[in-house]
Amino acid sequence: MLSILRRFLGDRSSGQIARKRMQFVLMHDRVDITPDMMEAVKNDIIKVLSRYMEIDNRSIKVNLEQGEDFMALISNVQIKRVYRHAH
Amino acid sequence: MAGKTIVVTSGKGGVGKTTTVANLGTTLAKKKYSVVMVDTDIGLRNLDVVMGLENRIVYNLVDVIEGKCRKEQAMIRDRKLPNLFMIPAAQTREKSSVTPEQMKELCSNLAAEFDYVLIDCPAGIEQGFKNAIAGADFAVVVTTPEVSAIRDADRVIGLLEAAMLKQISLIINRLNAKMVKRGDMMSTEDIISLLSVPLLGVVPESEEVVVSTNRGVPLVHDRTSKAGAAFRQIASRLNGDSLPQDGDGADGFFSRVKRLIWN
Numbered sequence: 133m134l135s136i137l138r139r140f141l142g143d144r145s146s147g148q149i150a151r152k153r154m155q156f157v158l159m160h161d162r163v164d165i166t167p168d169m170m171e172a173v174k175n176d177i178i179k180v181l182s183r184y185m186e187i188d189n190r191s192i193k194v195n196l197e198q199g200e201d202f203m204a205l206i207s208n209v210q211i212k213r214v215y216r217h218a219h
Numbered sequence: 220m221a222g223k224t225i226v227v228t229s230g231k232g233g234v235g236k237t238t239t240v241a242n243l244g245t246t247l248a249k250k251k252y253s254v255v256m257v258d259t260d261i262g263l264r265n266l267d268v269v270m271g272l273e274n275r276i277v278y279n280l281v282d283v284i285e286g287k288c289r290k291e292q293a294m295i296r297d298r299k300l301p302n303l304f305m306i307p308a309a310q311t312r313e314k315s316s317v318t319p320e321q322m323k324e325l326c327s328n329l330a331a332e333f334d335y336v337l338i339d340c341p342a343g344i345e346q347g348f349k350n351a352i353a354g355a356d357f358a359v360v361v362t363t364p365e366v367s368a369i370r371d372a373d374r375v376i377g378l379l380e381a382a383m384l385k386q387i388s389l390i391i392n393r394l395n396a397k398m399v400k401r402g403d404m405m406s407t408e409d410i411i412s413l414l415s416v417p418l419l420g421v422v423p424e425s426e427e428v429v430v431s432t433n434r435g436v437p438l439v440h441d442r443t444s445k446a447g448a449a450f451r452q453i454a455s456r457l458n459g460d461s462l463p464q465d466g467d468g469a470d471g472f473f474s475r476v477k478r479l480i481w482n
Contacts, residue, residue, distance in 0.1 A: 145401070145402030145403060146402070146403045146404075147398075147399065147402045147403055147404050147405050147406065147409070148402065150366050150404075150405050150409075151405050151409045151413065153366065154366055154369055154370065154405075154413050155413065157366075157370055158369075158370065158373045158413060158414075161370065161373060161374065161377075162373070162377065
């Protein structure tokens with residue numbers, strides 16, 4: 133009963149939390165990309181994009197996502213404005 | 220005739236490798252196959268106590284490999300089943316006293332004489348693990364529904380794939396159906412989708428396991444035990460038998476899960 137109430141209030145069950153965490157951890161273990169390396173990838177993406185547009189450095193997100201039989205790098209970047217000429 | 224050589228491994232310690240080897244070995248022997256179990260956990264042997272054979276050890280795995288005795292001299296016959304044998308690990312030696320090549324040779328010699336060679340692998344992924352998998356054609360990975368065990372299982376599966384074993388399958392040990400129902404434990408489906416290897420079976424969490432290891436008598440001897448029934452089903456699947464969907468003991472939730480996976 134308590135757990136139903138908990139879930140109703142938007143709390144995820146610990147089993148679900150474990151599954152989500154493991155999805156993330158195993159993906160990183162398998163591709164052997166360290167958090168440091170992900171940070172470096174993120175910084176390089178910022179550097180390249182910054183030549184063409186003004187972006188919100190704090191909003192940028194870089195994540196790996198697991199599909200059925202592929203892995204994807206997904207990056208979300210907020211653009212403030214696009215330059216007329218590359219810097 | 221060459222038998223099947225199967226390594227039972229997990230990465231993490233304490234998830235039930237030795238219990239699995241003892242129960243699968245015993246079940247296969249009860250089915251009249253000739254079986255030898257090899258404990259490769261040098262320095263931390265345990266298969267002998269789980270089988271209740273600790274008083275009969277004279278020679279061990281390292282003695283065989285170093286040529287101090289013939290392999291027949293190190294094989295200890297089970298107390299109940301005349302076609303079940305165990306080769307104990309050495310307790311006071313280093314893991315480095317055995318090489319993968321030597322294990323390969325021993326396994327192929329054993330497979331020539333036995334229907335099943337079951338290898339009990341040490342925890343970890345270092346030398347002992349490499350030795351244990353060297354001579355194996357098939358691997359059974361044991362995990363529990365806990366994050367640490369699952370992560371280690373995934374690492375081990377990666378290494379087994381790299382080592383080109385013929386087949387890798389999974390046993391989920393100590394599943395607590397009540398906790399799964401409540402949402403406080405990862406389910407069989409969750410674990411399968413995370414690890415993406417075929418499921419051999421699920422063993423429910425049970426106090427009987429502790430009792431049987433206390434006694435040194437494998438659980439599968441007890442016809443009333445649910446965990447024992449799960450091990451018997453797993454042994455049948457390992458043997459390639461058409462799968463008994465519930466039969467002895469596995470009912471309700473477990474058999475539904477199994478049907479979902481196997482059909």
